Amino acid sequence: MTTALAAEIVVAALLLASGALVLTAALGLLRLADFFQRMHAPSLANTLAAWCVSLASIVHFSVLEERLSLHVLVINVLLAISAPVTTVLLAISAPVTTVLLARAALFRRRQAGDPLPPPLGDDAASTDRQLA
Amino acid sequence: MSNLLVLAVGATLVMYALAVAIGALRLVRGPHAHDRVLALDFLFVVVLLTMLVLAIRYQSSMYFEAALLMALFGFVGSAAMAKFLLRGEVIE
Numbered sequence: 445m446t447t448a449l450a451a452e453i454v455v456a457a458l459l460l461a462s463g464a465l466v467l468t469a470a471l472g473l474l475r476l477a478d479f480f481q482r483m484h485a486p487s488l489a490n491t492l493a494a495w496c497v498s499l500a501s502i503v504h505f506s507v508l509e510e511r512l513s514l515h516v517l518v519i520n521v522l523l524a525i526s527a528p529v530t531t532v533l534l535a536i537s538a539p540v541t542t543v544l545l546a547r548a549a550l551f552r553r554r555q556a557g558d559p560l561p562p563p564l565g566d567d568a569a570s571t572d573r574q575l576a
Numbered sequence: 577m578s579n580l581l582v583l584a585v586g587a588t589l590v591m592y593a594l595a596v597a598i599g600a601l602r603l604v605r606g607p608h609a610h611d612r613v614l615a616l617d618f619l620f621v622v623v624l625l626t627m628l629v630l631a632i633r634y635q636s637s638m639y640f641e642a643a644l645l646m647a648l649f650g651f652v653g654s655a656a657m658a659k660f661l662l663r664g665e666v667i668e
Contacts, residue, residue, distance in 0.1 A: 456580055456583075459585060459629060459632070460587060460588060462588065462591060463587060463588035463591030464586040464591065466592055467591045467594055467595050470595035470598035470618070472597065473618055474601060474602055479608065479610060479614070482602075482611065482614065482615055482661060489595075489618060489621050489625070493625060494621070494624075494625060495627050497628045497629060500632065501631060501632050503591045508635065515637075515640060515650070518644060519596070519640075519647050543660065544649050544655055544658035545613060545654070547658075547660075547662055548610055548613075548658045549608070550608040551661075552608070552609070552661060561582070
């Protein structure tokens with residue numbers, strides 16, 4: 445097996461994986477019941493699918509140009525600033541867009557008087573812990 | 577460009593198109609403004625990924641600039657809309 449063929453197989457597999465992940469994210473966006481559940485779905489496209497496509501194009505262009513081409517990673521950094529990321533590498537940057545949107549949704553719900561999602565864990569216990 | 581890669585790129589683009597259609601459904605359906613902002617943000621990301629896949633397909637680095645701009649403007653747009661929903665104005 446030549447290097448070019450191996451690289452093509454890797455690129456094809458990564459691209460198909462990213463397509464499946466994006467489709468899963470879209471289905472989650474459509475099917476989940478609540479906004480606060482729905483907002484988790486697109487982060488799949490923001491993180492894993494974007495990394496798959498970036499790795500695919502890094503492999504493809506590195507083999508094509510016979511040198512390491514890493515400029516696609518800039519897009520990942522930009523997405524990492526705007527999207528929630530759990531990767532250790534990217535954990536320093538804040539998930540700006542999602543946090544802002546969640547705060548806006550909570551604020552609007554409170555204004556409208558709709559029921560809010562319950563806080564995580566025991567409410568009284570967490571209040572006690574904050575006071576202590 | 578080999579047959580294998582052409583097939584893989586085609587299948588990926590079909591899946592992206594389906595995802596965009598589903599995201600557009602959520603964009604139309606709502607029901608709240610923040611649902612629509614979320615759907616729009618998702619559409620931005622999918623089109624950005626489409627740009628990167630097209631860069632592989634046509635072996636041109638022009639698409640990277642487009643994807644970079646989409647990442648920037650998608651972030652700025654979604655953040656501005658979220659800020660607007662939060663405060664009623666973008667710049668205080």
